[in-house]
Amino acid sequence: MAVLNIHERTVPAPAETVGALIDSLASPDDRLWPGPRWPRMRFDRPLAPGATGGHGPVRYTVSDYAPGQRVRFRFDGPRGFDGHHEFTVHPAGDTTVLRHTIAMRLHGPALLAWPLAFRWLHDALLEDCLDRAVRAVGGTVPHPAHWSPYVRLLHRLIPH
Helix, strand or coil: CEEEEEEEEEEEEHHHHHHHHHHCCCCCCCCCCCCCCCCCCCCCCCCCCCCCCEEEEEEEEEEEEEEEEEEEEEEEECCCCEEEEEEEEEEEEEEEEEEEEEEEEECCHHHHHHHHHHHHHHHHHHHHHHHHHHHHHCCCCCCCCCHHHHHHHHHCCCCC
């Protein structure tokens, strides 16, 4: 089964400022990842191609990184996630579109795990992440992300 999952937000800041949020991922000064509500993004070294890590049960390797522009992660787990996810920056006049994309094929146990759990948790995490990006540059979020009862239940089941 193919999955294409895209979340994006117009951030009220220039591309350089939004790109710096991507560059801060998994660092002690991470201004993008929505911790501590979610398992932290961690790597075995600073953000660069070849760095391995992930968040919670989701494991990946940095396969491409253009500072201030994009970072791509190749999935290493869970079993059955075959593809990547990435953050990209797209200038849009005085603002910038920050986009997160998952492009993967599902196999084996992921055929059930994605639609029953991972998709819902992923969508909630990404909306929290994009809210955080807007706030990090001094913007306001008129309609903050809201977790459904199902997401709240799933979230209680994952280790932090």
